[in-house]
Amino acid sequence: MHPKSIAIALALLLAGGASVNPSRHREEAAQTSTPATARLTISTTAAPRTVAPDAGVQFTITVTNDSDVSASEVTICDQLPAAIVSVPRPGGLHLYAGTACRTIGALAAQSQLHLRLLAKVGTHARPGVATSRALVLWSARLASASVTFTIARPAPRCPAG
Numbered sequence: 001m002h003p004k005s006i007a008i009a010l011a012l013l014l015a016g017g018a019s020v021n022p023s024r025h026r027e028e029a030a031q032t033s034t035p036a037t038a039r040l041t042i043s044t045t046a047a048p049r050t051v052a053p054d055a056g057v058q059f060t061i062t063v064t065n066d067s068d069v070s071a072s073e074v075t076i077c078d079q080l081p082a083a084i085v086s087v088p089r090p091g092g093l094h095l096y097a098g099t100a101c102r103t104i105g106a107l108a109a110q111s112q113l114h115l116r117l118l119a120k121v122g123t124h125a126r127p128g129v130a131t132s133r134a135l136v137l138w139s140a141r142l143a144s145a146s147v148t149f150t151i152a153r154p155a156p157r158c159p160a161g
Contacts, residue, residue, distance in 0.1 A: 038071030081130035085122035
């Protein structure tokens with residue numbers, strides 16, 4: 001894990017930002033060629049799409065490198081909604097204050113990485129729509145995606161009789 005990459009990813013998630021300023025790269029002499037940069041995309045899903053309180057929801061994050069060069073120092077994060085109270089199976093991601101992250105050394109050209117994490121919705125979660133936001137950060141670039149799911153109203157309890 002690279003704490004600096006995770007700190008940047010967390011700051012971007014918390015700020016709601018989905019863009020990184022590419023002008024941060026210094027331009028060298030005009031004769032210097034620019035190396036090819038990997039192109040990554042990210043998508044995320046939630047299943048089931050309607051979840052009862054005290055039940056599980058599985059998030060699947062897919063990162064795709066559709067370029068001809070590998071991407072290095074790739075950080076993937078998922079900012080979980082407040083209704084999530086635990087992550088019994090984090091799928092190789094490490095938890096930091098409601099956000100699950102993982103840094104990998106490289107993502108090969110023309111390849112995909114699938115991460116799955118199982119999370120538990122709290123017993124007293126408020127019914128309604130919840131959003132999970134995922135991002136991938138590499139070479140001062142960022143891609144993000146989000147998925148929504150519905151937290152159902154709890155079933156009425158029958159009085160003991």
